[in-house]
Amino acid sequence: xxxxxxxxxxxxxxxxxxxxxxxxxxxxxxxxxxxxxxxxxxxxxxxxxxxxxxxxxxxxxxxxxxxxxxxxxxxxxxxxxxxxxxxxxxxxxxxxxxxxxxxxxxxxxxxxxxxxxxxxxxxxxxxxxxxxxxxxxxxxxxxxxxxxxxxxxxxxx
Amino acid sequence: xxxxxxxxxxxxxxxxxxxxxxxxxxxxxxxxxxxxxxxxxxxxxxxxxxxxxxxxxxxxxxxxxxxxxxxxxxxxxxxxxxxxxxxxxxxxxxxxxxxxxxxxxxxxxxxxxxxxxxxxxxxxxxxxxxxxxxxxxxxxxxxxxxxxxxxxxxxxxxxxxxxxxxxxxxxxxxxxxxxxxxxxxxxxxxxxxxxxxxxxxxxxxxxxxxxxxxxxxxxxxxxxxxxxxxxxxxxxxxxxxxxxxxxxxxxxxxxxxxxxxxxxxxxxxxxxxxxxxxxxxxxxxxxxxxxxxxxxxxxxxxxxxxxxxxxxxxxxxxxxxxxxxxxxxxxxxxxxxxxxxxxxxxxxxxxxxxxxxxxxxxxxxxxxxxxxxxxxxxxxxxxxxxxxxxxxxxxxxxxxxx
Numbered sequence: 231x232x233x234x235x236x237x238x239x240x241x242x243x244x245x246x247x248x249x250x251x252x253x254x255x256x257x258x259x260x261x262x263x264x265x266x267x268x269x270x271x272x273x274x275x276x277x278x279x280x281x282x283x284x285x286x287x288x289x290x291x292x293x294x295x296x297x298x299x300x301x302x303x304x305x306x307x308x309x310x311x312x313x314x315x316x317x318x319x320x321x322x323x324x325x326x327x328x329x330x331x332x333x334x335x336x337x338x339x340x341x342x343x344x345x346x347x348x349x350x351x352x353x354x355x356x357x358x359x360x361x362x363x364x365x366x367x368x369x370x371x372x373x374x375x376x377x378x379x380x381x382x383x384x385x386x387x
Numbered sequence: 388x389x390x391x392x393x394x395x396x397x398x399x400x401x402x403x404x405x406x407x408x409x410x411x412x413x414x415x416x417x418x419x420x421x422x423x424x425x426x427x428x429x430x431x432x433x434x435x436x437x438x439x440x441x442x443x444x445x446x447x448x449x450x451x452x453x454x455x456x457x458x459x460x461x462x463x464x465x466x467x468x469x470x471x472x473x474x475x476x477x478x479x480x481x482x483x484x485x486x487x488x489x490x491x492x493x494x495x496x497x498x499x500x501x502x503x504x505x506x507x508x509x510x511x512x513x514x515x516x517x518x519x520x521x522x523x524x525x526x527x528x529x530x531x532x533x534x535x536x537x538x539x540x541x542x543x544x545x546x547x548x549x550x551x552x553x554x555x556x557x558x559x560x561x562x563x564x565x566x567x568x569x570x571x572x573x574x575x576x577x578x579x580x581x582x583x584x585x586x587x588x589x590x591x592x593x594x595x596x597x598x599x600x601x602x603x604x605x606x607x608x609x610x611x612x613x614x615x616x617x618x619x620x621x622x623x624x625x626x627x628x629x630x631x632x633x634x635x636x637x638x639x640x641x642x643x644x645x646x647x648x649x650x651x652x653x654x655x656x657x658x659x660x661x662x663x664x665x666x667x668x669x670x671x672x673x674x675x676x677x678x679x680x681x682x683x684x685x686x687x688x689x690x691x692x693x694x695x696x697x698x699x700x701x702x703x704x705x706x707x708x709x710x711x712x713x714x715x716x717x718x719x720x721x722x723x724x725x726x727x728x729x730x731x732x733x734x735x736x737x738x739x740x741x742x743x744x745x746x747x748x749x750x751x752x753x754x755x756x757x758x759x760x761x762x763x764x765x766x767x768x769x770x771x772x773x774x775x776x777x778x779x780x781x782x783x784x785x786x787x788x789x
Contacts, residue, residue: 316492320495323500326503327499333510334507337514341513341516344521348524
């Protein structure tokens with residue numbers, strides 16, 4: 231519940247800032263740096279190719295922000311930053327989803343494999359059990375025949 | 388896939404745009420276009436409820452985190468959507484588009500997390516199924532290993548039993564063979580003994596054909612034995628035994644006769660040599676009757692009574708008779724030519740009987756003894772001198788082979 235409230239507060243802060251263009255140039259620069267770090271991290275992700283277009287857009291947005299800041303077009307810089315942040319969220323969500331999808335796909339494939347293995351083992355177990363039963367019968371028959379052939383102690387007296 | 392997505396996007400954009408234009412033309416409300424229109428389309432979809440699904444009670448932490456992310460992002464999207472609507476109402480297209488774009492991205496991100504939650508659920512279920520299958524597989528594997536160990540053990544037991552049976556059969560076979568070999572060796576040995584016996588009985592001379600046949604049988608038996616055909620060797624050796632026995636039986640009578648003859652000849656020679664030694668060559672000799680020992684002067688005068696010296700002389704003869712029992716003894720009585728023939732015949736008879744009695748007294752059996760009386764008819768000394776005449780009063784003892 232506390233997390234929920236905190237997230238709502240953050241949203242409110244972000245929205246108020248975006249609506250009033252209240253971010254200072256330093257804040258814009260600072261958040262851009264943070265976004266840039268996150269982007270660099272996302273660019274190394276295994277599934278980065280799945281979000282290549284958005285990553286390229288984000289990279290261009292950073293350049294755009296830097297240009298805007300340099301030109302003192304702070305309103306544009308802020309708007310671009312907010313868009314960039316949303317883009318990065320989108321990229322991250324895409325990569326996270328891809329990762330989980332991949333895990334689920336892999337595990338489902340593993341399931342097929344292990345189920346096949348289990349089925350094969352079950353079959354082999356049935357065959358081996360049958361073979362064991364046969365052998366038991368054969369050995370019992372031999373033992374019985376030996377018992378018949380071997381005179382009991384003190385017999386024949 | 389990209390083409391499909393593009394078409395979908397076009398249809399999503401083109402349709403609201405066409406509707407908006409139609410409304411403008413008709414003088415209706417101002418249409419929404421671009422990202423705002425797309426966002427509204429997305430928000431109207433059924434899946435929107437899934438994105439906004441409450442997460443507080445979700446027990447699975449990963450799922451909860453994903454749903455929470457979806458919730459937060461959709462709320463951001465909602466906020467920007469509201470701002471976008473405000474800008475739209477204020478006829479501020481730049482802010483409308485910018486905010487709608489941000490709202491759309493947050494919405495898509497939220498949707499991605501909702502989809503991720505679905506995937507997570509799928510993953511969790513897959514994990515559960517995987518664990519079930521893994522457990523099932525491991526269980527089968529364990530049971531299979533146990534069964535395989537049992538099978539190996541049983542196969543080993545079976546192999547040992549089979550080997551034991553083979554060894555038992557081999558031992559039986561060996562014992563049987565050893566018995567058979569021993570039996571054949573014994574039979575061969577018996578046959579060889581019978582052969583030696585037959586040879587001793589001069590079977591090659593007296594029963595040549597039968598002996599030859601027996602030898603052939605023995606040779607065959609030995610060949611069978613060398614070829615390790617012990618049963619055949621045994622049978623053949625038995626036949627050889629019988630054949631040698633038959634040859635021996637045939638030979639035995641002739642051999643016995645020959646041996647007797649030989650024995651007699653040997654005894655005769657011995658008697659002759661002994662008699663000559665005891666009585667001299669004049670009084671011991673061989674003629675047609677046999678070995679003759681002449682004993683003169685053994686009676687008292689012209690009687691039939693034995694003189695002491697006569698007894699001594701006869702004792703030497705009796706000793707010879709006892710030593711060589713395979714000869715019969717004939718005692719011939721003789722007289723000189725004094726007196727008539729009849730009295731001399733009687734006297735010679737009495738003399739022979741007297742000597743016979745003496746032999747009987749000295750344990751010479753009756754069956755060996757015989758007497759003959761010749762009176763004066765066979766004088767040994769022809770002279771007219773008293774000494775020659777006296778020497779004709781004699782007994783001649785003849786040893787004859789039986």
